Amino acid sequence: MKILQKKGYKVERPLNKGSYGTVVLAHRLFRTNRYKDNKYAIKCIKKPSPTFLDEVNILRELSRYRHRNIIHFVESFEDHVYYYVVLEYCAFGDLYECILNDDFPNAKNQPEMIKDIFLQVIDGVSHMHSLGIYHRDLKPENFLLSLSNDGNDLVVKISDFGLACRDEISHDFGTGSDRYMAPEQFEEVDDMGYSPRSADIWAIGICLLNLIFARNPFTYPNERDPIFADYVLDPMTLFDVFPTLSQDTYEVLRACLCITPEKRSLEKAREAVIAVNNWTTDGEELESLVNEDEEFCPSNFLFDENIVRCTQSDREPLRTPSLLTPAATTQRGLLPSKLQPLSDLDENASVVSSPQSPISLNAVNTSDRSYDSGLGESLNNMHISKPTAMPVNTKRSPYSCSAPAIVFPNSIKGNKDHLKFGRSWCDLDEEEEDNLSFDSHDDFGAPNELNARDLGLADDWNVLSQWNDNA
Numbered sequence: 001m002k003i004l005q006k007k008g009y010k011v012e013r014p015l016n017k018g019s020y021g022t023v024v025l026a027h028r029l030f031r032t033n034r035y036k037d038n039k040y041a042i043k044c045i046k047k048p049s050p051t052f053l054d055e056v057n058i059l060r061e062l063s064r065y066r067h068r069n070i071i072h073f074v075e076s077f078e079d080h081v082y083y084y085v086v087l088e089y090c091a092f093g094d095l096y097e098c099i100l101n102d103d104f105p106n107a108k109n110q111p112e113m114i115k116d117i118f119l120q121v122i123d124g125v126s127h128m129h130s131l132g133i134y135h136r137d138l139k140p141e142n143f144l145l146s147l148s149n150d151g152n153d154l155v156v157k158i159s160d161f162g163l164a165c166r167d168e169i170s171h172d173f174g175t176g177s178d179r180y181m182a183p184e185q186f187e188e189v190d191d192m193g194y195s196p197r198s199a200d201i202w203a204i205g206i207c208l209l210n211l212i213f214a215r216n217p218f219t220y221p222n223e224r225d226p227i228f229a230d231y232v233l234d235p236m237t238l239f240d241v242f243p244t245l246s247q248d249t250y251e252v253l254r255a256c257l258c259i260t261p262e263k264r265s266l267e268k269a270r271e272a273v274i275a276v277n278n279w280t281t282d283g284e285e286l287e288s289l290v291n292e293d294e295e296f297c298p299s300n301f302l303f304d305e306n307i308v309r310c311t312q313s314d315r316e317p318l319r320t321p322s323l324l325t326p327a328a329t330t331q332r333g334l335l336p337s338k339l340q341p342l343s344d345l346d347e348n349a350s351v352v353s354s355p356q357s358p359i360s361l362n363a364v365n366t367s368d369r370s371y372d373s374g375l376g377e378s379l380n381n382m383h384i385s386k387p388t389a390m391p392v393n394t395k396r397s398p399y400s401c402s403a404p405a406i407v408f409p410n411s412i413k414g415n416k417d418h419l420k421f422g423r424s425w426c427d428l429d430e431e432e433e434d435n436l437s438f439d440s441h442d443d444f445g446a447p448n449e450l451n452a453r454d455l456g457l458a459d460d461w462n463v464l465s466q467w468n469d470n471a
């Protein structure tokens with residue numbers, strides 16, 4: 001605990017909590033010129049951690065070939081309880097929170113902003129891939145937001161390399177976050193493994209839909225999710241799920257969300273993004289009304305204090321989850337073993353509706369259904385019986401409207417112990433939240449108004465309070 005002080009850092013406040021650690025904001029007691037405001041984010045990972053060494057090695061390499069869209073690594077050290085990873089601090093939090101807080105002027109009014117953000121995402125991912133590094137857990141929570149040195153631009157930084165790998169082919173099925181996993185990454189369909197490179201491209205396609213619609217298309221990429229099942233049969237069903245999806249956006253998705261992994265392409269995605277005029281169809285009407293003076297300007301967004309909120313930990317799902325159905329608890333072996341690569345988003349592929357999959361046979365007209373991709377309400381709407389094999393936690397998720405949540409495991413037991421799951425939105429269950437108790441400690445810099453439920457950080461924060469005791 002004294003190690004932070006010894007290394008010259010003073011903790012100011014907790015920033016957020018992920019599956020593997022708590023992240024705190026700290027400043028250096030002796031100033032360096034490295035970062036102008038002398039602030040750092042320190043990720044504190046409780047020991048033992050199977051991913052720490054890999055994460056730090058990958059961060060080191062990425063920092064050697066520094067790229068503006070990848071988080072910069074400063075140093076790492078450890079004591080007997082924690083590993084500490086010191087990173088550049090991103091003052092504008094993560095993309096998840098910005099989407100959730102509606103911090104961005106929405107897609108229809110500000111197409112240039114979405115374009116700018118998504119092109120930065122593509123740049124960061126391309127750079128990482130050019131170094132043979134694959135992230136495997138790309139999601140809005142892992143895109144941090146910062147300011148350019150001149151203070152004029154919003155800069156996206158890819159972070160959290162805890163599940164990253166260098167394998168061209170991976171056999172770590174189920175690694176990542178369900179809603180962002182590519183179908184071939186979600187579960188083993190053959191012994192060929194999957195390409196983490198292609199899986200990353202799938203994930204950013206989902207992130208794009210998050211950015212535009214603040215919703216997830218699929219609960220998980222398996223035909224047990226009826227929306228995904230329909231998508232496999234005919235990708236144009238996305239127009240039913242997102243009725244205002246523009247053709248321009250669909251062109252970008254064609255490059256990212258192909259069922260056949262080899263057909264996904266960052267380059268094609270980039271070209272399609274550059275060509276986008278409108279992300280949604282309702283933007284078309286508004287376009288003529290938008291005054292030229294009101295065109296997208298990052299600094300307008302950045303310095304409006306009413307709009308920008310920094311990192312918070314009271315995460316809620318972008319979509320309204322009806323039933324959380326984690327991959328690890330859906331008895332992978334019972335799931336349909338092979339996805340039929342019926343209708344990739346490929347120019348050559350037929351988009352003519354194919355016969356419906358068994359799971360969607362009883363589905364009502366897709367245009368009538370809820371946009372929620374969860375299996376709760378939407379299943380009720382569709383008269384599809386809920387799978388009984390799934391273990392259900394009858395406690396309500398703090399974020400769910402009506403459906404019970406399922407406890408989400410961080411890893412899979414048995415011979416899949418090595419598999420790692422990043423938790424995504426709304427995966428924190430009520431019990432965990434209730435267990436948090438927290439006292440604010442203004443004697444070491446934490447504002448009084450912080451509380452456990454707001455922060456979701458209690459246990460670690462209580463420990464953190466001791467770290468500065470000797471400061």
Ligand SMILES: Nc1ncnc2c1ncn2[C@@H]1O[C@H](COP(=O)(O)OP(=O)(O)OP(=O)(O)O)[C@@H](O)[C@H]1O
Pocket residue numbers: 015016017018019020021022023041043071087088089090091093094141142144159160161162311421422423424
């Ligand atoms: N450098 C940083 N600057 C500002 N905030 C940060 C920084 N690094 C992390 N955070 C905040 O902490 C959160 C958790 O960090 P991170 O994703 O690295 O942890 P994790 O335990 O690996 O999480 P998970 O695997 O669940 O995504 C981020 O979503 C972000 O809100």
